[in-house]
Amino acid sequence: MGCSPTRHRSQLSKLDSPSKLDAPCITQERSIETPGVSPNRKLLLAYYANETTMNGKLKGLFEAIFAKEELEVTTIDLSYHNLNVREIYHLQFVLQNFQNLRELKLNNTEITSKDIKRLYSSLELMPMMQVLELQGNAICNEGIKYLTKLFFRTMKSLKVLNLSNNRFGDEGIATLCKGLLSLRCLEELRLNSNNIYSRGLILLSQTLCQIKTLKRLGLAGNPIDFESVRVLVRSIRSNVNLKELDLSRNGLSKQVKYMLPEGQAVIKA
Template sequence: DFHVDQDLKRFSDGIAKLKCPLDAVQPFLKRVKAEQQGIKDGEIFDLPDFPLVIGGDDDRPLRFETLRPFFGVLAGYPWLRRISLLHTRIGDDGVMVIAEYLQQYTPHPERNPFGIEVLELPENGITPRGAGYLGRILTQNESLKKLNLDFNDLGDEGAVLLGDGCKWNSTLESLSLQYCNMGEKGGEAIAKYIVRASSVKELSLRGNPLKPVGVTHIARSLAKNAYLVKLDLADTSFGIDLETVEALRDGIEGNDSLEAVDLNLNSIVPAGVQLLVEMLKAKPKLTQFLVYERISEVVFRDVMDTVAANIKLMKKKKKKGKGKAKAASAPGTADPAANSQMNSARGDKPPSA
């Protein structure tokens, strides 16, 4: 018995003592109240897993005088795994509060062994200062798997500060930095700290003015990366430079983990598109590959047909792999004596009766 009702009551009692405006967090408080009532009525038996989601409202902004005391009470609530503050204009001071919360939030492993896994803060007026707070937290945090900072003016400095934290983090898998005003220097920092040194699997840089120089830095780091599965470079203003496209072609060719690449909304020179098509045909693992549709219709169709062929080939490989695994596991029984010798060699002990 986890006494969830007591956790919810403790949280509600803490909120009731606050003297700050609570309009912006009412949706979450109503969900807590409904959960309490459901447990009381015997209608809810599952452990609470509802996220903290607050959407921006011009009439109910999430102000600092509410954010700090609210997260102070929230630190004692052990069931939270996702925080989504969507265009709530919390700014850098708000990010500082959340960073402090992430540092303090240590729920009991029996209640919540996961911790905060998802943090989404799109369009919140965050600048390089806020990126610095998050970067420092990432050097210590071992729970966060997904971070979304889309539509915040982080700039090149923010890319450096955030990236410097990412390189020390081993749990972050998904990082979205769409339309964050990161330029050439930002691209260099992302290449150095995130592509080369982190374990991020999904990286979205859509809408940043990386230009040829920034994208080239990223492209040259791809061959040294073993984790990246999805890369979004749509609308990053690099397509007019053939050398950048060549570097990107070489980087993708030298990377063995990528499965999805988005180059949409970049006007790539015809010779560059042809290079990418040839590369795509030699990389069957790439089953998602997007280019701007405003290219030659014949070439665009060639890209789509190649992707379709790659998908078909990978499905066939997976099916063949499952068949081999099934054949290896049946029929027959392993020699018990051999198993015993193997366990002894490993130092394994038999389970107690």
């Protein structure tokens, strides 16, 4: 599969009025006092003032920044709205203002590996990130390489990583495994429907046996076989924290249902 799939973009419409904006795409945890407007915030304000077309949720986020200068945003959720290249740059500007961000959800936004590269410099500033959701996009191995760099350099406190439905295959898994060991707090890993075959699952198993914090693992809808699942189960048997293993939609329901010791984890098959 190619690394830069065609992205179908809808026409940008005129800005909606603030009263018609979608449900809040930001979460305020607390307010902080700031002595004044930072240079970067001034740049962002100038950029926003000259912008004539912008996705509604991003517009709401920009307005929230400037309506209350001391607002601290800890969650940004832009899921289920296709982001074009221009909007990715809008998001890049926004992210640079919230280095204490804890949750970023960009599920089903049609972002690609090139978009991950564009956002990299902003995401690199976020050591407090705990939830990163990128399900249902077009992130191939090149994008996984940038994510792996983030895990090495900054996002060591990540607890939830959702990369389901990106179809990056065994090559992407091999790259991802290099960064997973840097995630010392990882509790939930979702890799459903990513064209992971037996080779990829065995590589993943060799990594997961060293991640004892993992509580939920999603591998549904991948073309894996029974023997590779046996390798996986052996590797996670010693993880007493594991609560859920999702192996559904793999055609292995009868074989894997009772493979883990009773009480260790629920196998969805």
